[in-house]
Amino acid sequence: MPVKRQKWSEDFGEWFRDVLINAGIMDYRYPIKGSGVWMPYGFKIRRNVLQILRDLLDNTGHDETLFPLLIPETSLAQEAAHGKSFEGECFWVTHGGFERLKVRYALRPTSETVIAPMLKLWIRSHADLPMKLYQVVNVFRHETKATRPIIRMREVSTFKEAHTCHATSKEAEEQVNEAVGLYKRFFDDVGVPYCVSRRPEWDKFAGALYTIAFDMLCPDGRVLQIGTVHNLGQNFAKAFNITYETKDGSQEHIWTTSYGISGRGIAAVLIAHGDDNGIVLPPKIAPIQVAIVPVPYKGKEKEVNKACIDVASKLKDAGYRVELDLRAELTPGNKFYYWELRGVPIRIEIGPRDLANGVVTIVRRDTFKKQTWTMDDVVAAVQTFAEEITNDLKANAETWMRERVYRVNSLAEAKTLLKRKAGIVEVPCCGKDKCGHSLEETVEARLLGFPEDITEKVDGKCVVCGEQAVNVVRVALAY
Ligand code: P5A
Numbered sequence: 001m002p003v004k005r006q007k008w009s010e011d012f013g014e015w016f017r018d019v020l021i022n023a024g025i026m027d028y029r030y031p032i033k034g035s036g037v038w039m040p041y042g043f044k045i046r047r048n049v050l051q052i053l054r055d056l057l058d059n060t061g062h063d064e065t066l067f068p069l070l071i072p073e074t075s076l077a078q079e080a081a082h083g084k085s086f087e088g089e090c091f092w093v094t095h096g097g098f099e100r101l102k103v104r105y106a107l108r109p110t111s112e113t114v115i116a117p118m119l120k121l122w123i124r125s126h127a128d129l130p131m132k133l134y135q136v137v138n139v140f141r142h143e144t145k146a147t148r149p150i151i152r153m154r155e156v157s158t159f160k161e162a163h164t165c166h167a168t169s170k171e172a173e174e175q176v177n178e179a180v181g182l183y184k185r186f187f188d189d190v191g192v193p194y195c196v197s198r199r200p201e202w203d204k205f206a207g208a209l210y211t212i213a214f215d216m217l218c219p220d221g222r223v224l225q226i227g228t229v230h231n232l233g234q235n236f237a238k239a240f241n242i243t244y245e246t247k248d249g250s251q252e253h254i255w256t257t258s259y260g261i262s263g264r265g266i267a268a269v270l271i272a273h274g275d276d277n278g279i280v281l282p283p284k285i286a287p288i289q290v291a292i293v294p295v296p297y298k299g300k301e302k303e304v305n306k307a308c309i310d311v312a313s314k315l316k317d318a319g320y321r322v323e324l325d326l327r328a329e330l331t332p333g334n335k336f337y338y339w340e341l342r343g344v345p346i347r348i349e350i351g352p353r354d355l356a357n358g359v360v361t362i363v364r365r366d367t368f369k370k371q372t373w374t375m376d377d378v379v380a381a382v383q384t385f386a387e388e389i390t391n392d393l394k395a396n397a398e399t400w401m402r403e404r405v406y407r408v409n410s411l412a413e414a415k416t417l418l419k420r421k422a423g424i425v426e427v428p429c430c431g432k433d434k435c436g437h438s439l440e441e442t443v444e445a446r447l448l449g450f451p452e453d454i455t456e457k458v459d460g461k462c463v464v465c466g467e468q469a470v471n472v473v474r475v476a477l478a479y
Contacts, residue, residue: 034154044287079239085206107140172255191394197449221421279343295351428460428469435464
């Protein structure tokens with residue numbers, strides 16, 4: 001049966017809001033705009049996604065930490081470009097009880113200026129470097145654009161931020177490459193396709209030398225920035241005077257990088273694999289990997305339930321996360337719908353006829369394809385299904401996105417494509433800021449930047465000024 005994707009593709013915003021609440025992921029009705037509640041099922045998905053990131057970071061020499069939430073205004077302003085950019089985006093604490101604070105505190109919008117004063121205390125010599133830290137926290141940004149659950153929050157409740165310190169510019173540059181590689185592995189692991197682009201000067205992180213960003217394409221033809229990696233050079237080190245003693249005894253400023261993925265890293269998975277029936281979770285992050293639903297006939301309830309219990313215990317022993325749905329008040333059909341909406345990748349149905357034949361019926365959530373397997377082989381069957389679903393979700397999402405990346409040689413073609421929300425458009429560009437701005441204005445879309453993920457440079461003439469192009473740049477409608 002072909003999977004329906006009308007609502008997913010036709011009204012993605014509504015689909016996303018509905019699915020979050022109906023599948024028990026996030027309740028966005030909290031009485032503060034831009035704040036939401038991770039519900040029990042959503043929290044479990046969040047935990048599984050975070051575990052992948054934690055493992056990647058822990059295995060590459062990053063140490064998890066937890067820094068304070070409040071930033072004195074003086075610290076936030078210490079790196080000028082950073083302070084200026086974030087000042088208007090902060091929530092400010094002005095009072096302690098009835099007393100007005102002498103220096104107001106910002107709720108962290110990100111933590112470069114929280115971490116810097118401590119790095120100054122901790123880093124003494126080259127032996128302390130490199131230092132690679134990360135934390136998973138909530139950050140606060142007074143977003144003025146339309147807020148959306150998970151995607152654009154004012155309380156960003158799952159902000160995974162890494163901050164690294166190095167002795168040389170080259171090492172910081174290498175760290176940026178490592179971080180891009182880690183994020184690629186993360187998104188590959190959850191089957192989310194992406195483009196990696198170097199943001200133009202005017203869209204880099206405030207205080208950075210440059211920013212490399214991951215973007216995914218949403219079903220409505222807009223891109224969503226799902227992660228960023230920044231080379232901060234010595235900007236924060238100089239602003240906070242963070243130095244180290246080199247091997248020959250001189251004092252040098254350190255070099256730093258930072259990189260982050262927010263709850264959007266979770267939203268990305270839900271968006272990439274959704275359909276009209278709800279979400280479809282890759283088995284690795286599904287809180288429930290297999291839902292077992294008895295399909296009893298009158299008089300056979302006991303035997304059917306017993307077979308379901310046996311299958312559940314076999315799968316649990318093999319390490320799968322299994323839910324045995326014995327709710328008496330729901331029909332099997334209601335249960336199928338319930339688990340489909342929640343994206344449980346594999347469903348096992350057992351009825352009296354299956355029982356008589358010593359088989360189970362296994363249904364894939366992504367394709368709804370059904371197969372019968374002998375009960376004795378149920379563990380091997382689930383393993384095969386889980387692998388196939390993982391690979392197919394990734395491959396289908398990848399194909400879907402690649403079919404929506406267009407390479408054209410004129411502004412007119414780019415404009416037409418973007419007007420009909422066709423996807424991501426690549427055009428040759430000389431790389432001058434003036435042409436970049438002009439391109440954005442003409443096509444009425446966001447310049448994502450030069451690709452960081454295609455090795456061969458594209459020859460051609462800049463679509464704006466006609467001079468030799470450096471490479472293609474990507475443009476797209478953006479969230
Ligand atoms: C890198 C980590 C930083 O803040 N400091 C520490 C750096 N970068 S960033 O680009 O500003 O943010 C990192 C990622 O967070 C997501 N994001 C958001 N997600 C949900 N709601 C928001 N309001 C929001 N703002 C940013 C983006 O995906 C961004 O790439």
